[in-house]
Amino acid sequence: MASPMEVFQLLPKTNCKLCGEPSCMAFAFKLISKEHKLEDCPPLYQEKKYASNREKLEAIFKKVEKAVETGLIIHSEKCFGCGNCVVACPVNVAEDPTGSALGLGPKNDKVILKVVKGVITANNVQKCRRFGPDRILCNGCIVTCPSEAIEFV
Amino acid sequence: MALCPVCSCLCDDIEVVKSANNIESLSNACRRGTAYFLNFNVDRLEPSIDGKKVEVEESIKSAITLLKNSRKVLIYGLANVDDEAQKIAFEIADKIPSILGDSSVYSFLVKKILAREIKTNTLDYVRDHADTIIYWGSDPSNSHPRHLSRYTYYPRGKYRQRGWEEDRYLIGIDVRDSSTSKMFKKFLKIKPSEDVDLIKALIISLSGKIPNTTLDKKTILELTSQLKKAKHGVICAGFGLAQAIYNNLELFKELLAKLNEIGEYIVIPMLEGANAFGFEKLMYEKKIDSTLEQLHRAILNSEVDLALIIKSDPVSELPNPLQKALLKIPLIAIDSRRTLTSSKAKITIPSAAASIEFSCSLYRMDGVMVRGEKLLDSRAMSDAEVLRRLREGI
Numbered sequence A: 001m002a003s004p005m006e007v008f009q010l011l012p013k014t015n016c017k018l019c020g021e022p023s024c025m026a027f028a029f030k031l032i033s034k035e036h037k038l039e040d041c042p043p044l045y046q047e048k049k050y051a052s053n054r055e056k057l058e059a060i061f062k063k064v065e066k067a068v069e070t071g072l073i074i075h076s077e078k079c080f081g082c083g084n085c086v087v088a089c090p091v092n093v094a095e096d097p098t099g100s101a102l103g104l105g106p107k108n109d110k111v112i113l114k115v116v117k118g119v120i121t122a123n124n125v126q127k128c129r130r131f132g133p134d135r136i137l138c139n140g141c142i143v144t145c146p147s148e149a150i151e152f153v
Numbered sequence B: 001m002a003l004c005p006v007c008s009c010l011c012d013d014i015e016v017v018k019s020a021n022n023i024e025s026l027s028n029a030c031r032r033g034t035a036y037f038l039n040f041n042v043d044r045l046e047p048s049i050d051g052k053k054v055e056v057e058e059s060i061k062s063a064i065t066l067l068k069n070s071r072k073v074l075i076y077g078l079a080n081v082d083d084e085a086q087k088i089a090f091e092i093a094d095k096i097p098s099i100l101g102d103s104s105v106y107s108f109l110v111k112k113i114l115a116r117e118i119k120t121n122t123l124d125y126v127r128d129h130a131d132t133i134i135y136w137g138s139d140p141s142n143s144h145p146r147h148l149s150r151y152t153y154y155p156r157g158k159y160r161q162r163g164w165e166e167d168r169y170l171i172g173i174d175v176r177d178s179s180t181s182k183m184f185k186k187f188l189k190i191k192p193s194e195d196v197d198l199i200k201a202l203i204i205s206l207s208g209k210i211p212n213t214t215l216d217k218k219t220i221l222e223l224t225s226q227l228k229k230a231k232h233g234v235i236c237a238g239f240g241l242a243q244a245i246y247n248n249l250e251l252f253k254e255l256l257a258k259l260n261e262i263g264e265y266i267v268i269p270m271l272e273g274a275n276a277f278g279f280e281k282l283m284y285e286k287k288i289d290s291t292l293e294q295l296h297r298a299i300l301n302s303e304v305d306l307a308l309i310i311k312s313d314p315v316s317e318l319p320n321p322l323q324k325a326l327l328k329i330p331l332i333a334i335d336s337r338r339t340l341t342s343s344k345a346k347i348t349i350p351s352a353a354a355s356i357e358f359s360c361s362l363y364r365m366d367g368v369m370v371r372g373e374k375l376l377d378s379r380a381m382s383d384a385e386v387l388r389r390l391r392e393g394i
Helices: A004-010 A024-032 A042-046 A048-064 A084-088 A090-095 B031-038 B056-069 B083-095 B107-114 B123-129 B147-152 B195-206 B217-228 B239-244 B249-262 B276-285 B292-300 B320-327 B340-344 B383-393
Strands: A072-074 A113-116 A119-122 A150-152 B015-018 B023-027 B073-076 B098-101 B132-136 B169-174 B186-189 B232-237 B264-269 B306-310 B331-335 B347-350 B360-363 B369-372
Touching: A004 A024, A004 A048, A042 A048, A072 A119, A084 A090, A084 A113, A084 B147, A113 B023, B023 B031, B056 B306, B056 B331, B056 B347, B056 B383, B073 B083, B073 B292, B083 B098, B083 B276, B083 B306, B083 B360, B083 B383, B098 B292, B107 B264, B107 B276, B123 B147, B123 B264, B147 B232, B169 B217, B186 B217, B195 B217, B195 B239, B195 B249, B217 B249, B232 B239, B249 B264, B276 B360, B292 B320, B306 B383, B331 B340, B331 B383
Parallel strands: B073 B098, B073 B306, B132 B169, B132 B232, B169 B186, B232 B264, B306 B331, B331 B347
Antiparallel strands: A072 A150, A113 A119, B015 B023, B360 B369
């Protein structure tokens, strides 16, 4: 996922405030946190000189559309179902100590990650350590993925 | 629970959703296993002689005639079939002049393991005890996708409760960056054919001396200090290591002896075929000494005049000169689905899909027998049945 600075570089950078934010940088942050949409920036769509930048921004945010509420994105085309994330996820281990924790497939439906039809799928995402008021920057599933199929925004 | 017979990990925790005669969905299997289960009924092999569709009985009959009249038969692909079929294939080999073979380079290593000259243990033991895991010359993410997550690095074992985060150390040695190399805590990238130099350097550095080598000395010393910390180490010997130590086995044994002075170090061969261990075990028990070179020479010099190919696709997987030599002789292909080999074969005999349409017993890469029960009924004969019919005929 692009950083706020990368998004800012593609915005008009005029600080016109038409979006309701004090600056384009603030708008970039809110775009990433999904509080604003690209359409909230009128100059980007009205002025021809921003057309190429707009296309780049649309390409960046198209990827985010499939992200779940915790910001988890699974690129199923890259996943080859090794199940490293299933076994490494701390929530999976806590919820399923006789299955996922020992390297086997999950034995109940309380787990977050599970391999179905050869690719990883996410359920119960609200249990993720990156979710809720006590969230932490857990990266168990990201660092264990050999094909970079898991991403957080 | 179903058994996946694709690679020698033999995952037996596959959950299958099936209809009357097909598999609709499955979970826990990797992509390789998923492809096998979901497509087992696609593009099935039809019985044929010289490309013309015939009845199964006819194709078996003409296969028997060919087998009877041949000078020497190559029986190929036994690493992929179940235990029962392998035993019958060995009986066929006793009846007619033949050479048994497979494209694996591991046979010498497995023989030493079976002769108890090289220490090994089960993968369940590895999961419970291993603290230092070395993948040497192998890319398990692609060859055995669930190897890391089921047995070696990620699971929490009985004595390794803190799992991969704190209790285990993953070391990789390979000639190239692979999908797995990113996960290694220490990755040593060496040049091709430098494995032997590395083994020599490690033997010296494990004795407490600084090795005189072209490899980076600092890296070797760091690796040595890590190896010295291990209580239970495991070397997963991949294709790369197997090829490197093929002519230098004594050197490798010396390294293992040195390592075993520090802690317990075992070797797990990263076999490819689902029942490769079973095949090597039978070869060892029957004292048949067949090397890869002998097999290649037999094909290249036309020592064999007929090939019986079971559940395997040598025409697409062997090197080009061997392919060309193989295509000069008539082929009998036994398989469940159409392959390049079966399309070039003189006679094709269809068989059922293992562990889906018939129950089978297979040996995992560590020598543990795993049984897969059948999921669906089928009219197709199992591999063992086809081979039994051939054996009775000759």
